[in-house]
Amino acid sequence: MITGMDILGAWVRGWVVSRAVPEAVAEPDGFRVDVGLPGHRVRYLLRSPPAVAPRARTVAEPGTWLKTCGAREEVLAGLTPExxxxxxxxxxxxxxxxxxxxxxxxxxxTVNGDEPLWSVSVTAGGEPAARGWVAVADGVAVFDRIVTEPAHRRRGLGRVVMHRLGSAAGVPSSALLASGAGHGLYGALGWRVASEVVPAQVPEGAR
Incomplete structure (x- = not known):
């Protein structure tokens, strides 16, 4: 079982494996990931809202993201106009x-991959219907990019993908970062919210 803010560390370490980006760097207030993609050059994963204001003032470069665990109003209060x-x-x-x-x-x-990263794809007549990835880091299965194509929704394919990924990972503790829509769906499957996460970005072209 993962507890407390160990969840954030477990999630970010699995996410970098899933996305094939450089290893997360531990910071005093959380983690930094040098993603290196257009519009997403670097992201900071912050453990709590008090870290937002100093980070917002010092790392407000185009292509930078902050993702902060905590209540939305507290996170927003620390952001600068950029x-x-x-x-x-x-x-x-x-x-x-x-x-x-x-x-x-x-x-x-179809299940593909080997430790620590697996993918599952569901097809209908050879056409993509659903897919997802899971990476195991520090004994935690981190689920990522679970997608069902619009024409194939409401048929239980997301559950199929999740089950096959979980079976491939073979560990008892799991974590994921859900959107607002996904939050309700995963909650209905028995997943529990450990924390709200509030994203903010400085868009490229902002300066």
Missing amino acids: WEARPTEYLMTFDGGIPPAEVPAGYDV
């Missing part, structure tokens, strides 16, 4: 095996 807040996300955890899910008729499931 920053654009994004919709709240949710750091969530699950303990135990991911429940099994039946594959609907007409769909095929």
Whole structure:
């Protein structure tokens, strides 16, 4: 079981494996990841809202992101005008095996990869229907990029992907970062919210 803000560290270490970006660097207030992509040059994962104001003043470069654990109003209060807040996300955890899910008729499931990273794809007639990734870091399965194509939603494919990923990972503790829409879906499957996460960015071209 992962507890407290160990969840943030577990999640970020799995996320960098899933996204094939450089290893996270521990900072006094959280973590830094040098992502190196257009519009997403670097991200800071902050443990609590008091860290926001000093970071917002000192790292407000285009392409920089802050993602902060804590209440939205407290995070927003620390931002300077360069920053654009994004919709709240949710750091969530699950303990135990991911429940099994039946594959609907007409769909095929493929599992690829090996420790520490696996992917699952679901197809219908050779066309993509759903997919996702999981990376194991420090004994925690970090689920990432779980997507069902619009034409194939409401058929339980997300559950199929989650179960197959969990089986591949083979560890009892799991974490993910959910959008507002995903938060409700994962909550219905038994996932628990560990913390709100409030993203903010300085867009490229802002200076």
